[in-house]
Amino acid sequence: MKVKICGITDLETALASVEHGADALGFVFADSKRRITIDRAKEIIGVLPKDLLKIGVFVDEQREMIERIVDETGINVIQLHGNESPADCASFSIPVIKALSIESANDLLKVDEYECDYLLLDSPKGKYRGGNGVAFDWGLLADQKVEGKKVILAGGLTCENVGGAIQLVQPYMVDVSSGVETDGKKDKEKIKGFINEVTKEEGK
Numbered sequence: 605m606k607v608k609i610c611g612i613t614d615l616e617t618a619l620a621s622v623e624h625g626a627d628a629l630g631f632v633f634a635d636s637k638r639r640i641t642i643d644r645a646k647e648i649i650g651v652l653p654k655d656l657l658k659i660g661v662f663v664d665e666q667r668e669m670i671e672r673i674v675d676e677t678g679i680n681v682i683q684l685h686g687n688e689s690p691a692d693c694a695s696f697s698i699p700v701i702k703a704l705s706i707e708s709a710n711d712l713l714k715v716d717e718y719e720c721d722y723l724l725l726d727s728p729k730g731k732y733r734g735g736n737g738v739a740f741d742w743g744l745l746a747d748q749k750v751e752g753k754k755v756i757l758a759g760g761l762t763c764e765n766v767g768g769a770i771q772l773v774q775p776y777m778v779d780v781s782s783g784v785e786t787d788g789k790k791d792k793e794k795i796k797g798f799i800n801e802v803t804k805e806e807g808k
């Protein structure tokens with residue numbers, strides 16, 4: 605089971621996440637309290653391991669801007685978290701994650717429209733397009749399995765609930781942001797605890 609820690613804004617948290625076993629780090633280039641500048645992302649990504657997934661999160665961003673950020677920072681996966689179409693998602697030269705908001709079984713019908721490398725299934729609720737710390741009904745995914753896609757489960761995951769979520773959904777990767785923060789800042793002990801819980805669940 606792979607783990608993505610999203611909303612990285614400083615090097616210390618990035619390195620601690622890698623040390624504790626994160627497979628992917630997310631950098632938000634969209635309207636968010638976790639928005640990062642191109643220069644800061646470049647500085648952090650420049651010292652991270654080559655094989656780590658460094659994911660740029662975008663919401664309905666212009667293609668030219670996404671390509672510029674990829675070129676300048678070393679981002680190696682693009683996460684499209686807005687209303688991007690299947691055609692938008694298919695047109696990049698590096699792997700793409702399409703985020704879909706899941707509120708009802710109907711929303712899962714969209715899954716088959718996208719041919720991208722990964723699908724991130726998240727809660728629709730909150731102030732921003734993502735990173736709101738709100739879970740959706742994971743039971744929908746247990747009832748209606750997503751076949752043949754790499755599913756990333758996101759939205760309101762915490763150390764306390766990630767084990768149960770994995771048992772229910774069996775995703776390819778779990779993604780967390782708010783659940784590893786204290787007072788709005790990334791908390792290294794929570795990151796360690798979250799990854800430990802995922803590892804524990806895998807060992808069962």
Ligand SMILES: O=C(O)c1ccccc1NCC(=O)[C@H](O)[C@H](O)COP(=O)(O)O
Pocket residue numbers: 610611630632634635636637638639661663685726732733734735736737738758759760761779780781782783
């Ligand atoms: O994290 C943000 O602030 C954000 C803002 C705008 C669009 C997407 C954003 N995050 C995308 C992610 O992949 C988050 O990790 C995901 O939504 C889960 O967040 P959380 O519920 O806080 O764990």
